[in-house]
Amino acid sequence: MTPLVEMKDISIAFGGVQAVNRVSIDLYPGEVVGLLGHNGAGKSTLIKILSGAYKADSGEIRVDGKPVSITSPRDARAAGIETIYQTLALADNLDATANLFLGREIVTGTGMLNDAKMEAETRKIMARLNPNFRKLQEPVSALSGGQRQSVAIARAVYFNARILIMDEPTAALGVHETKMVADLIQELKAQGLGIFLISHDTREMMELCDRVSVMKNGELIATERVEDVTEDDILSMIIMGKKPEKAA
Amino acid sequence: MTDTTTAQAAPKRSLTKTLELDTRLLGMIGAFAAVCIVFNLMTGGQFLTPRNIFNLTIQTVSVAIMATGMVFVIVTRHIDLSVGSVLATCSAIMAMTQTVVLPEGLGLGLGHPLTPWLTIIVGVIAGAVIGGFHGWLVGYMGIPAFIVTLGGLLVWRNIAWYITNGQTIGPLDPTFQNFGGIGGTLGSTGSWIVAALATAAAVAALFSARRNKVAHGQTPKPLWAELTMSGIIAAAIFGFVGILNAYQVPERVLERDFAARGETMPDGFTAAYGLPISVLLLAAIAIAMTVIAKRTRLGRYIFATGGNPDAAALSGIDTRFLTVKVFAIMGVLCALSAVVASARLSFHSNDIGTLDELRVIAAAVIGGTALAGGIGTIHGAILGALIMQSLQSGMAMVGVDAPFQNIVVGAVLVLAVLIDIIYRKRTGG
Ligand SMILES: Nc1ncnc2c1ncn2[C@@H]1O[C@H](COP(=O)(O)OP(=O)(O)OP(=O)(O)O)[C@@H](O)[C@H]1O
Ligand SMILES: [Mg+2]
Numbered sequence A: 001m002t003p004l005v006e007m008k009d010i011s012i013a014f015g016g017v018q019a020v021n022r023v024s025i026d027l028y029p030g031e032v033v034g035l036l037g038h039n040g041a042g043k044s045t046l047i048k049i050l051s052g053a054y055k056a057d058s059g060e061i062r063v064d065g066k067p068v069s070i071t072s073p074r075d076a077r078a079a080g081i082e083t084i085y086q087t088l089a090l091a092d093n094l095d096a097t098a099n100l101f102l103g104r105e106i107v108t109g110t111g112m113l114n115d116a117k118m119e120a121e122t123r124k125i126m127a128r129l130n131p132n133f134r135k136l137q138e139p140v141s142a143l144s145g146g147q148r149q150s151v152a153i154a155r156a157v158y159f160n161a162r163i164l165i166m167d168e169p170t171a172a173l174g175v176h177e178t179k180m181v182a183d184l185i186q187e188l189k190a191q192g193l194g195i196f197l198i199s200h201d202t203r204e205m206m207e208l209c210d211r212v213s214v215m216k217n218g219e220l221i222a223t224e225r226v227e228d229v230t231e232d233d234i235l236s237m238i239i240m241g242k243k244p245e246k247a248a
Numbered sequence B: 001m002t003d004t005t006t007a008q009a010a011p012k013r014s015l016t017k018t019l020e021l022d023t024r025l026l027g028m029i030g031a032f033a034a035v036c037i038v039f040n041l042m043t044g045g046q047f048l049t050p051r052n053i054f055n056l057t058i059q060t061v062s063v064a065i066m067a068t069g070m071v072f073v074i075v076t077r078h079i080d081l082s083v084g085s086v087l088a089t090c091s092a093i094m095a096m097t098q099t100v101v102l103p104e105g106l107g108l109g110l111g112h113p114l115t116p117w118l119t120i121i122v123g124v125i126a127g128a129v130i131g132g133f134h135g136w137l138v139g140y141m142g143i144p145a146f147i148v149t150l151g152g153l154l155v156w157r158n159i160a161w162y163i164t165n166g167q168t169i170g171p172l173d174p175t176f177q178n179f180g181g182i183g184g185t186l187g188s189t190g191s192w193i194v195a196a197l198a199t200a201a202a203v204a205a206l207f208s209a210r211r212n213k214v215a216h217g218q219t220p221k222p223l224w225a226e227l228t229m230s231g232i233i234a235a236a237i238f239g240f241v242g243i244l245n246a247y248q249v250p251e252r253v254l255e256r257d258f259a260a261r262g263e264t265m266p267d268g269f270t271a272a273y274g275l276p277i278s279v280l281l282l283a284a285i286a287i288a289m290t291v292i293a294k295r296t297r298l299g300r301y302i303f304a305t306g307g308n309p310d311a312a313a314l315s316g317i318d319t320r321f322l323t324v325k326v327f328a329i330m331g332v333l334c335a336l337s338a339v340v341a342s343a344r345l346s347f348h349s350n351d352i353g354t355l356d357e358l359r360v361i362a363a364a365v366i367g368g369t370a371l372a373g374g375i376g377t378i379h380g381a382i383l384g385a386l387i388m389q390s391l392q393s394g395m396a397m398v399g400v401d402a403p404f405q406n407i408v409v410g411a412v413l414v415l416a417v418l419i420d421i422i423y424r425k426r427t428g429g
Helices: A043-050 A073-078 A096-100 A115-129 A145-158 A175-190 A202-208 A231-240 B002-008 B023-042 B050-075 B083-106 B115-139 B145-164 B187-215 B223-245 B251-260 B277-295 B297-307 B309-314 B319-345 B356-366 B378-398 B402-427
Strands: A005-014 A017-027 A032-036 A058-063 A066-068 A081-084 A163-167 A194-198 A211-216 A219-225
Touching (some): A005 A043, A017 A032, A017 A043, A032 A043, A032 A231, A043 A163, A081 A145, A096 A145, A115 B187, A145 A175, A211 A231, A219 A231, B050 B356, B050 B378, B083 B319, B083 B356, B115 B319, B187 B223, B277 B297, B277 B319, B356 B378, B378 B402
Parallel strands (some): A163 A194
Antiparallel strands (some): A005 A017, A058 A066
């Protein structure tokens, strides 16, 4: 099976900081790959290269085995890649509908925004993802962290993403909402999406992911199947930056 | 799942909510009404005469046109301090076009039917290019708009000076002058017809939006609310036109007009000025800008970028080119304001548009445009322009010294921002 996404030998530097250094990761359909590492390890930077927010200094990205050039968020979206950013990328002054369709509005024959249609679509998708969600016409600044998160997720789901990037999707959420996001990840995975998940919660990652990649100081330490390692192994990789000694 | 249905069942809604009226807008209308009433009392009823309302209206148009563009500029977290100077440059270019370039280059003299239109096209292109250039410096070169347009304030004011060699240029083309005010009005019948058409269009738009909502399974406002809104709109339009139509053309002006045509005026003949063409232009611009703001991708992106520039960029919006477009629109509106302002004077003068940047920014801010970006309305800015102009003319009528007028205008601008900050804290908006 060809991987959905391959990122090969990716490097990027900001000024003197080598934020990502020759990192290679891949992702298969129906798989969740976790990215772990300390603050500043380079996780967000790596996935921002995939989502078109940054351009890599060197390296190659393949989608479905074919090399692609991703130079803008538009390119990423065209390749079926949707991102839920750590700093929720929502326009606070606009309502849920406007945010969900931002950059991809439905227009009428005369090129005018079809707000009624978009609102109806939003209602439909939110009913599925978060049935308690009702604040469709208020600016998203009036929403709770979990509600805002569901808007961001709805955006990815609505546009039939094949590759979903979630950068700390549960960082700002309560227990109940975290559970909701976890369920959603399972559902999307079952539908065959590939998901890159970033989180600092090692236990959560062990439950949700098929494989985990650990980064430190911009370098990839190792990628392991979760059933092959223990939580302690992962913690020591994060802290020591070394692969665990395998008991033969 | 079960509790959603009960929670959705008819929560108590206030009257303003049912009518979907903006409380902020009501506040501004209240402030405007208060200003009018106070000045009317202080001038012994002189402020709210048809004549003064007519004058107030045509004095407001130029600033109001630019204020609609300033809304977009401020919403995208920028500022334009150069609008008064850009207006002057566009005015100078148009004055030279109609008095020198067209007559000497193409042989089209003043009064030729093509003159006003070619002139306006040249002016609008000049405005778009100047504005687009500002936008390019801000968006692509990364220079703060404050600096670009502060420089522009000085640069364009003096480029205008060089274009005309510092001379006053006039008189302008007679048709061109019709865009200015008292000379170009529709008369009584024409004004009533426009009022009827405008009301019909507004009500049709209300009900078409309602049909669209119903078509997508949403609950529209109750019918009575829709009808009440229609009634309010009709009353406002007809009331306004009624007042303007009550302003009679003075008898000696009529006599002169008849004499000019070689006729004698019939006894008891009267005529009203009616709607000025400049007001129609403002109305058309207001509608176009509102449609852009609310119904097009461009407007959606302008507001999204103002709300969260990073989110907008990550959603695939080209925020740099958007900046160029926003400033180009501002430039075009400066050019259209230049048409109105120079036509009202009937000539181009060096100091045209001086201090307009202050009035325009004040109008947008008083009208509810948030300097932090992301929030603002076109109708609010126009109302803001009207409030500013009323204050200024009111003070002049009451006999306040010019320096003190400026002190009040400056203070009102600062106060408006303070009120805005307090209001937003209270409503959490
Ligand atoms: N736009 C930028 N300009 C300069 N340096 C940057 C930029 N973005 C990231 N960096 C640097 O790159 C390194 C990696 O940052 P990154 O945000 O990828 O870390 P992270 O692993 O996502 O951390 P966290 O867990 O805190 O989110 C850090 O040293 C950071 O300071
Ligand atoms: Mg990060």
